[in-house]
Amino acid sequence: MGKGLFITGTDTEVGKTWVTSVLAAAAARRISLHNAGQGTVLSNPLHLWKPIQSGSQPGDPRADSFRLLRGSGIEQTEEETVTYSLKAPLAPWMAARRAGTLIPWEELLAEGERKLASYPRLLVEGAGGLLVPLTERYTVADLAAAMGLPLLIVARTRLGTVNHTLLTIEAARQRGLRIAGVLLNGYPGDDDLALSETIEMIEQFGSVPVLGVFPQLEEEPVSMEEWEAWRDQWIEIVESRIRMDEIMSFF
Numbered sequence: 001m002g003k004g005l006f007i008t009g010t011d012t013e014v015g016k017t018w019v020t021s022v023l024a025a026a027a028a029r030r031i032s033l034h035n036a037g038q039g040t041v042l043s044n045p046l047h048l049w050k051p052i053q054s055g056s057q058p059g060d061p062r063a064d065s066f067r068l069l070r071g072s073g074i075e076q077t078e079e080e081t082v083t084y085s086l087k088a089p090l091a092p093w094m095a096a097r098r099a100g101t102l103i104p105w106e107e108l109l110a111e112g113e114r115k116l117a118s119y120p121r122l123l124v125e126g127a128g129g130l131l132v133p134l135t136e137r138y139t140v141a142d143l144a145a146a147m148g149l150p151l152l153i154v155a156r157t158r159l160g161t162v163n164h165t166l167l168t169i170e171a172a173r174q175r176g177l178r179i180a181g182v183l184l185n186g187y188p189g190d191d192d193l194a195l196s197e198t199i200e201m202i203e204q205f206g207s208v209p210v211l212g213v214f215p216q217l218e219e220e221p222v223s224m225e226e227w228e229a230w231r232d233q234w235i236e237i238v239e240s241r242i243r244m245d246e247i248m249s250f251f
């Protein structure tokens with residue numbers, strides 16, 4: 001069985017797609033360097049999966065399936081990246097219901113199992129936060145639990161995030177989920193004291209490590225060349241500010 005991490009967030013729009021793609025880019029680079037040192041070349045060192053996306057279709061530059069691949073530089077198709085795409089920008093259960101369908105839960109789990117068995121490393125991005133309903137019975141947390149993957153929780157840096165993060169941690173623990181750690185995203189660089197206090201509160205009350213802080217940067221690029229430069233810039237940030245060894249010990 002391959003190893004993997006399930007990336008969730010304290011909310012929708014916290015930066016899960018952004019964080020997942022730059023972690024994948026940095027991890028792929030590390031793996032390629034390691035393999036080259038050993039004289040082996042692996043074309044796909046890791047695989048990305050967005051089980052369900054709502055509000056966009058493959059091919060749309062705003063779709064998570066598109067941005068995950070552009071941001072990471074990982075070579076896989078968008079069709080391999082996302083399993084179900086739903087038109088309405090809503091919780092997947094409701095987006096599916098509005099489309100007159102239901103996400104087939106057993107098939108979704110089977111696809112997750114297949115991916116875990118097929119790839120040495122898998123990064124999975126949820127939709128919205130941990131308790132977002134995917135079907136009339138199951139949430140994002142149930143998918144992470146069924147796949148047996150530890151959680152990486154992406155949170156904001158602004159006021160309010162301590163509460164959101166601790167609630168997410170508590171809900172995860174209640175469901176028996178393991179937590180690899182928390183990543184804070186979008187720090188505007190304006191108050192280092194408040195940032196370190198936020199980290200201290202999350203670590204002390206949540207008993208989880210905060211594995212790094214991503215700064216707030218300019219908006220995402222458009223052209224291929226811009227995406228490449230964007231990636232390089234983020235790989236440097238990951239290598240200098242994120243505890244990548246600890247993150248990679250999980251996948």
Ligand SMILES: Nc1ncnc2c1ncn2[C@@H]1O[C@H](COP(=O)(O)OP(=O)(O)OP(=O)(O)O)[C@@H](O)[C@H]1O
Binds near residue numbers: 009011014018217
């Ligand atoms: N560090 C950052 N600096 C600047 N903008 C960012 C940063 N991280 C994310 N963004 C922007 O914030 C928006 C939301 O990010 P993203 O799409 O990654 O959120 P998400 O948690 O994946 O949301 P969803 O629940 O829809 O999957 C995007 O427009 C993204 O470009």
Ligand SMILES: C[C@H](N)[C@@H](CCCCCC(=O)O)NC(=O)O
Binds near residue numbers: 052064089092132
């Ligand atoms: C539409 C969003 N972008 C997201 C789903 C977010 C659902 C949030 C529901 C809620 O917590 O109220 N979809 C997705 O990640 O594909």
Ligand SMILES: [Mg+2]
Binds near residue numbers: 016
């Ligand atoms: Mg996303």
